[in-house]
Amino acid sequence: MRLIPRSFEYVAPKTLQEAVSILRKYKGEAKVLAGGHSLVPLMKLRLSNPQVVVDLKYLRPKLAYIKVAGKTVRIGALTRHAEIEHSAELKKVVPIMPAAAEWIGDMQVRNMGTIGGSLAHADPAADWPVVMLALNATFVANGGAQRKIPATKFFLGPFTTALKPHEILTEIQVPVPPSNHGWSWKKFERKAGDFATVNTAVIVVPGRKGEIADVSIAVGAVHVRPFRATDAEKVLKGEVPTMDLIREAAEKAAAMSEPSADLRGSVEYKREVTKVFVRRALVEACERAKLLKPEAAVVR
Numbered sequence: 489m490r491l492i493p494r495s496f497e498y499v500a501p502k503t504l505q506e507a508v509s510i511l512r513k514y515k516g517e518a519k520v521l522a523g524g525h526s527l528v529p530l531m532k533l534r535l536s537n538p539q540v541v542v543d544l545k546y547l548r549p550k551l552a553y554i555k556v557a558g559k560t561v562r563i564g565a566l567t568r569h570a571e572i573e574h575s576a577e578l579k580k581v582v583p584i585m586p587a588a589a590e591w592i593g594d595m596q597v598r599n600m601g602t603i604g605g606s607l608a609h610a611d612p613a614a615d616w617p618v619v620m621l622a623l624n625a626t627f628v629a630n631g632g633a634q635r636k637i638p639a640t641k642f643f644l645g646p647f648t649t650a651l652k653p654h655e656i657l658t659e660i661q662v663p664v665p666p667s668n669h670g671w672s673w674k675k676f677e678r679k680a681g682d683f684a685t686v687n688t689a690v691i692v693v694p695g696r697k698g699e700i701a702d703v704s705i706a707v708g709a710v711h712v713r714p715f716r717a718t719d720a721e722k723v724l725k726g727e728v729p730t731m732d733l734i735r736e737a738a739e740k741a742a743a744m745s746e747p748s749a750d751l752r753g754s755v756e757y758k759r760e761v762t763k764v765f766v767r768r769a770l771v772e773a774c775e776r777a778k779l780l781k782p783e784a785a786v787v788r
């Protein structure tokens with residue numbers, strides 16, 4: 489097997505405008521390079537053969553940041569997984585993000601890979617898309633003018649997003665969940681550092697009477713794209729959570745999955761682990777939101 493990319497032109501623009509105009513000029517034949525941890529392997533395998541590689545390294549000072557501004561966290565697209573993993577601010581306001589970052593690949597991957605690169609790459613088994621769906625994030629793209637795309641409309645299929653070929657993802661905007669929210673990130677992987685067999689992110693907002701006022705459940709790796717398990721959310725929203733309801737919701741989430749059989753397991757196996765991991769995530773999120781006492785969840 490050849491592990492040498494086809495020859496390509498390399499450019500490293502100094503500004504976002506310059507980067508966008510290069511992408512416009514090459515009309516889909518140019519690819520931006522962020523952390524390179526998905527693009528470079530694909531180029532080596534010759535599964536991606538761009539004519540021009542547009543390295544964003546000089547844009548890092550402007551596009552790598554984590555800013556909490558009122559009710560929104562703004563994260564620059566070039567922020568690395570490790571920067572999110574170790575962010576003290578995020579651990580306080582959106583703890584699911586550092587918790588999920590810790591599960592991405594290994595230390596080398598986390599030290600180079602970027603959140604924007606992961607979202608733009610849209611691997612159906614990637615971790616950030618699932619977390620962003622659960623958090624109701626919005627993505628800011630720039631292709632000359634700025635455009636906002638909700639996470640729910642961003643992932644169109646395997647390795648396909650709503651980004652136009654000349655657009656660069658510049659910022660991720662995450663609404664800060666209420667301080668009493670419960671959350672859970674669960675990822676099932678065959679071996680440490682692997683992509684997910686299934687991954688799920690759950691956010692639960694408690695109401696005044698012990699009920700679930702709001703819930704979002706996102707699931708990845710078991711469909712052509714990550715999805716919100718809306719049938720499962722309907723089971724729980726407005727209800728005081730019980731293990732029976734949680735089991736029912738987990739079953740609905742698994743029923744919405746459409747996994748394909750591969751080296752990570754059969755269709756039936758993947759549906760089963762989806763059910764188990766969504767159930768565990770719901771229990772943990774409800775416990776963190778103080779809606780379920782730990783002893784209530786005898787079977788997780």
Ligand SMILES: Cc1cc2nc3c(=O)[nH]c(=O)nc-3n(C[C@H](O)[C@H](O)[C@H](O)COP(=O)(O)OP(=O)(O)OC[C@H]3O[C@@H](n4cnc5c(N)ncnc54)[C@H](O)[C@@H]3O)c2cc1C
Pocket residue numbers: 519520521522523524525526527528529565566591592593594597600601602603604605606607608609613614615616651655656657658681682683684
């Ligand atoms: C060994 C290994 C293990 C991994 N394990 C995991 C894992 O467990 N979970 C997981 O989620 N991921 C995993 N990954 C993928 C990793 O997280 C990548 O870093 C990530 O998917 C891509 O980010 P990047 O910054 O490296 O992007 P690049 O590789 O530089 O780019 C990826 C694609 O996105 C485009 N792109 C990049 N940035 C932008 C932007 N700002 N705007 C528009 N387009 C852009 C590029 O043109 C390219 O098409 C793994 C990778 C490796 C090599």
